[in-house]
Every structure is written in C-alpha cells, then in structure tokens.
C-alpha cells in the first residue's frame with residue numbers, strides 16, 4: 001500500500017546507517033532503526049541500505065518514498081558520488097544503483113543540506129527565511145536553506161564552507177594544517193572535534209577525548225579555557241565571513257560540538273571585529289532535533 005504521508009529518511013554516516021519513517025501529518029518519527037555502516041565495500045553499503053528499506057516497508061506495511069543523506073554529494077555532471085569522506089562511495093553511481101535495486105526513484109542529498117532543511121522546516125530555524133546550518137562534529141559540514149528550499153548552487157557545492165580556508169589567520173595559524181581534501185588550512189581543520197583534540201594534545205601533551213575536554217572547560221579548568229578562547233575566536237571569524245557574504249537570518253548548529261554553550265554566548269560578543277558593518281543581529285541557535293536531523297531532513301527531501 002502506498003502512503004504519501006509517511007516517508008523514509010536514511011542517514012548514511014561513516015560509522016552508522018539510520019533509517020526513520022517520518023509522518024508528515026504530525027511531523028513525528030513513527031519508526032527508526034540504526035545499524036553499523038559496512039566499511040570499505042560499496043556493494044555492502046548498497047545491500048545494507050536496501051535491506052533497511054525493505055524491512056522498514058514490510059514492518060509498516062507501506063510502500064514509501066525514500067530520501068538519503070550522504071557525506072559528499074552527487075555530481076550533476078557524472079551522476080556519481082564525490083567528496084565523501086567515506087571514500088569507498090566516491091565515483092560510484094549510488095543514486096542509479098539504489099533506484100534500480102529499490103525499483104523506485106529516490107532522492108539523495110548532502111547530509112549537511114539534510115540537517116539544514118530539517119532545522120529550517122520544523123526545527124530551530126523554522127521561523128526564519130534564510131538558514132545557514134552547520135554541523136560541527138568529526139568534520140564541518142554546512143548547508144543553506146532559503147524559503148524552505150535547499151540552495152544547491154549551479155555546481156552542487158553551495159554551503160561547502162568547511163573547505164574554505166580559515167579566515168583572518170594569525171601568524172601561527174598560517175599554512176600549518178593539511179586537509180584530506182588536498183588543500184591547506186581548511187576551516188574543518190580548526191573547528192571540528194578532532195581539531196580540538198589535536199590542539200589539546202599539542203598544547204598540553206596529553207591525549208583526551210573531546211567530551212572530557214568540553215566537560216573540563218565547563219567546569220572552569222584554566223588550561224581548557226585558553227583552548228576554548230582560541231576555538232571561540234576561530235568560530236567567530238568563520239561565522240563573520242558567512243555573515244559578510246550570505247548574511248543569513250540565523251545560524252543553526254548541530255553535531256557534537258553544538259553542546260559548547262560558549263558558541264551561543266561568546267561568539268556574538270566578538271564577531272563584530274570581522275563583520276563588515278561592525279555589527280550584526282544574526283541569531284546563533286542550537287539545533288532542536290539533535291541526532292535526528294539527518295534522517296528527518298532526508299525524509300523531508302520528498303515533501304512537495
């Protein structure tokens with residue numbers, strides 16, 4: 001049986017694949033399931049995704065539309081995946097292969113775009129016309145949604161801000177960090193979770209997981225505070241550059257680092273140094289749907 005109110009969203013991550021069924025009539029997730037991502041073998045990824053869809057449809061007794069959020073994106077020229085940090089997906093015709101296996105047309109979108117459309121539709125950005133969504137986690141991804149529509153750009157690259165260079169670098173920041181994308185000093189190398197862990201190791205000679213570092217900062221540890229000051233300065237510079245070229249109504253933040261409260265309180269206190277007008281009223285808000293934004297946004301891809 002077909003049901004146009006219930007759509008499936010899949011979040012294809014580097015470590016897990018999650019599926020959820022979103023009921024558009026209530027905006028509630030009525031079913032979700034998560035499995036570990038197969039590693040390094042493309043056909044295992046195809047198999048895992050198709051099994052999840054078939055099992056979910058069987059459980060619901062429904063045939064549903066399917067949207068998938070992926071790291072990277074589908075090239076409009078080759079129709080193949082590119083820029084995925086799950087590198088076994090790159091140069092593979094994921095959209096065509098899955099459409100064939102599932103015997104229906106599906107939609108695939110960059111995971112940060114899924115996050116942003118989710119938050120712009122019924123999340124923290126729901127009351128704003130222009131939303132810049134940022135995932136600060138193991139990487140840095142971002143998306144732009146204007147009037148409830150994902151801005152893709154003519155090359156499908158809109159929002160790939162994490163691989164621009166860190167703006168207004170200090171002397172010590174220049175030319176020091178090589179990125180997996182082949183460039184140097186990408187934003188992702190400065191304001192992602194691994195970047196904070198590496199910085200901590202470099203300054204204090206100790207390896208600590210991000211959660212511990214953030215907890216220590218919250219408890220007022222002086223060493224951590226210095227590290228956090230540096231992080232807040234970098235985030236402020238990065239967001240100031242977004243305001244200077246896009247000037248969104250709101251910046252919505254998700255991912256593991258979105259729990260750092262100083263982003264919301266301290267970044268707006270210092271970003272005016274780099275903002276062209278010297279002042280900005282732009283809101284910075286924490287994502288409402290947390291971990292669910294990926295699957296929710298993927299399901300929203302088929303909302304007409």
Ligand SMILES: [Zn+2]
Pocket residue numbers: 162163179180181182183186188
């Ligand atoms: Zn890069």
